[in-house]
Amino acid sequence: MELFTPDFGLVFWMFIAFILLFLVLAKxxxxxxxxxxxxxxxxxxxxxxxxxxxxxxxxxAREEAKKYxxxxxxxxAEMLRDAxxxxxxxxxxxxQEAAEAARREMDAAKLSIEQARxxxxxxxxxxxxxxxxxxxxxxxxxxxxxxxxxxxxxxxxLDEIEKN
Amino acid sequence: xxxxLSKILFLLAILVAAPxxxxxxxxxxxxxxxxxxxxxxxxxxxxxxxxxxxPFAHAYRIPLPVIVKAEDGxxxxxxxxxxxxxxxxxHDGKTHAEAVPVVKTIDRDGKTYSFVIAHxxxxxxxxVQIFPLDANQEQEVAKEVAAAKAQGPVKGxxxxxxxxxxxxxxxxxxxxxxxxxxxxxVAALFISTAIVLLIVMSLVRFYRRRGLKAPRKGMGFMELLxxxxxxxxxxxxxxxxxxxxxxxxxxxxxFILIMNLLGLIVIFxxxxxxxxxxxxxxxxxxxxxVMTNVFGTKHYxxxxxxxxxxxxxxxxxxxxxxxxxxxxxxxxxxxxVRLFANMMGGHMxxxxxxxxxxxxxxxxxxxxxxxxxxxxxxxxxxLALDVLVSFIQAYVFTTLSTIFIGMAVEHGDxxxxxxxxxxxxxxxxxxxxxxxxxxxxxxAASMDLK
Numbered sequence: 001m002e003l004f005t006p007d008f009g010l011v012f013w014m015f016i017a018f019i020l021l022f023l024v025l026a027k028x029x030x031x032x033x034x035x036x037x038x039x040x041x042x043x044x045x046x047x048x049x050x051x052x053x054x055x056x057x058x059x060x061a062r063e064e065a066k067k068y069x070x071x072x073x074x075x076x077a078e079m080l081r082d083a084x085x086x087x088x089x090x091x092x093x094x095x096q097e098a099a100e101a102a103r104r105e106m107d108a109a110k111l112s113i114e115q116a117r118x119x120x121x122x123x124x125x126x127x128x129x130x131x132x133x134x135x136x137x138x139x140x141x142x143x144x145x146x147x148x149x150x151x152x153x154x155x156x157x158l159d160e161i162e163k164n
Numbered sequence: 165x166x167x168x169l170s171k172i173l174f175l176l177a178i179l180v181a182a183p184x185x186x187x188x189x190x191x192x193x194x195x196x197x198x199x200x201x202x203x204x205x206x207x208x209x210x211x212x213x214x215x216x217x218x219p220f221a222h223a224y225r226i227p228l229p230v231i232v233k234a235e236d237g238x239x240x241x242x243x244x245x246x247x248x249x250x251x252x253x254x255h256d257g258k259t260h261a262e263a264v265p266v267v268k269t270i271d272r273d274g275k276t277y278s279f280v281i282a283h284x285x286x287x288x289x290x291x292v293q294i295f296p297l298d299a300n301q302e303q304e305v306a307k308e309v310a311a312a313k314a315q316g317p318v319k320g321x322x323x324x325x326x327x328x329x330x331x332x333x334x335x336x337x338x339x340x341x342x343x344x345x346x347x348x349x350v351a352a353l354f355i356s357t358a359i360v361l362l363i364v365m366s367l368v369r370f371y372r373r374r375g376l377k378a379p380r381k382g383m384g385f386m387e388l389l390x391x392x393x394x395x396x397x398x399x400x401x402x403x404x405x406x407x408x409x410x411x412x413x414x415x416x417x418x419f420i421l422i423m424n425l426l427g428l429i430v431i432f433x434x435x436x437x438x439x440x441x442x443x444x445x446x447x448x449x450x451x452x453x454v455m456t457n458v459f460g461t462k463h464y465x466x467x468x469x470x471x472x473x474x475x476x477x478x479x480x481x482x483x484x485x486x487x488x489x490x491x492x493x494x495x496x497x498x499x500x501v502r503l504f505a506n507m508m509g510g511h512m513x514x515x516x517x518x519x520x521x522x523x524x525x526x527x528x529x530x531x532x533x534x535x536x537x538x539x540x541x542x543x544x545x546x547l548a549l550d551v552l553v554s555f556i557q558a559y560v561f562t563t564l565s566t567i568f569i570g571m572a573v574e575h576g577d578x579x580x581x582x583x584x585x586x587x588x589x590x591x592x593x594x595x596x597x598x599x600x601x602x603x604x605x606x607x608a609a610s611m612d613l614k
Contacts, residue, residue, distance in 0.1 A: 006443035009344040014447040017357045026411035029364040036371035043376055
């Protein structure tokens with residue numbers, strides 16, 4: 001029966017040891033452990049949640065980026081098309097302008113040539129007139145050297161007047 | 165693997181051979197078997213002692229302080245080594261060391277105080293104060309001895325007489341002093357306390373130093389146990405009250421676990437049958453009883469004194485009240501006895517299995533050899549089982565304590581009590597989600613800005 005009767009000394013020391021252990025651990029032990037464990041669990045949960053959200057966001061961002069890229073590509077194509085159109089337009093315009101300018105130049109050139117020609121003609125005519133006058137003078141002077149000739153002319157002139 | 169197996173087989177072979185060798189040396193072992201007192205050996209191993217056996221030297225004890233209060237109220241403290249001495253005892257032509265009790269006499273204030281570890285007494289193996297007999301007492305003792313001897317042969321030659329102790333054939337009047345000695349069990353208790361402290365504080369130190377890092381290896385296992393008990397039992401049962409009672413319940417769990425496991429180690433730091441001692445489990449159960457009743461709510465007391473049963477069950481004759489009050493005490497009593505009986509039973513089986521070797525030695529070498537192998541294998545199995553039982557019993561004690569406390573701190577309406585933590589949790593979750601949303605909005609904004 002000795003086994004079933006609690007020994008006072010052991011009860012006494014067990015009580016003291018247990019109370020002391022309990023007080024020490026309740027003050028400095030378990031709360032720290034539980035708090036640490038919980039805060040770590042929370043951090044992990046938070047991390048998982050963060051990762052999930054981040055992934056979601058990344059997916060969204062990716063989609064958005066894709067959209068942007070597509071948009072940009074569309075814009076680029078459009079711009080390229082515009083550019084091509086503009087290029088042809090510009091070339092066309094330039095061609096037209098060049099043609100215009102050329103035409104104008106040509107016109108101006110023609111005009112000046114015409115003018116020059118007219119001037120030259122005029123000059124030439126003047127020259128020719130002068131020459132012919134000179135020649136005529138010279139011829140007249142030659143022919144009118146004799147009085148006979150002068151008289152015949154006068155006669156002829158007179159005849160002509162008379163005829164008229 | 166096969167190498168290990170062959171090693172094991174080799175060891176088994178040695179075990180089988182060992183008794184043969186013993187017999188070869190000792191001649192006949194029969195004389196010893198006749199003296200083999202199985203009951204005493206078992207009780208010695210399960211019980212307490214004033215010294216702690218030195219490993220592998222049975223007679224030698226590690227001295228521990230003996231603290232007693234004598235009959236006249238004076239306190240005495242002396243080493244347990246002065247209560248016994250080691251003598252060479254001749255036995256069957258062999259000498260071996262044996263611890264023999266000695267009377268310790270202390271002179272103080274002109275008086276002589278004598279203490280001895282009682283042997284032939286009702287206080288067997290306890291320290292008693294002894295006084296010489298006067299004439300009347302001597303007569304009484306002589307009468308009692310004669311009466312006992314008339315009834316039949318007395319074990320050891322000296323009958324046990326109530327109130328008297330026989331030391332070396334001389335009877336003395338005995339007084340069992342108030343005894344708070346640091347016995348083997350108390351020392352083991354302190355060692356267990358120190359180990360629990362060390363384990364828990366090292367875990368605390370780890371958290372303090374490493375913050376949110378997860379502990380690995382041994383400490384990881386400790387954390388696993390803590391979270392197993394805390395998350396699995398305490399939090400699940402107590403809900404919002406978990407933090408309040410967790411220190412007590414966790415202390416209980418680890419204290420019991422360490423004491424259980426330490427009890428399974430055969431030599432010095434272990435070997436004390438702590439949780440298999442009813443004093444230890446009694447204190448633990450009383451603690452749970454105190455916790456339950458101190459923190460009991462109005463509802464708990466109402467359930468005891470005015471439970472929801474038909475009026476005739478509680479009004480003229482307080483039947484239910486009687487049952488409930490009885491239940492208040494049976495619950496912790498069951499806790500106490502369950503742990504005690506389980507652990508003591510385990511120890512007892514292992515010791516008995518080991519003793520089988522010596523019991524069967526009487527039947528000859530071959531039988532002894534076979535028994536050795538079987539006994540050792542069975543003991544090993546039982547010890548392995550006891551490791552499991554150590555965990556289970558520590559866990560069961562904690563779980564039941566949690567449930568008892570849970571029942572005591574429960575508030576009136578069940579639904580409210582059950583719903584409350586959930587809603588609180590839900591609110592917390594919602595708040596957290598809200599905070600996170602905000603954070604993400606901010607992040608998104610900052611990303612946009614970039």
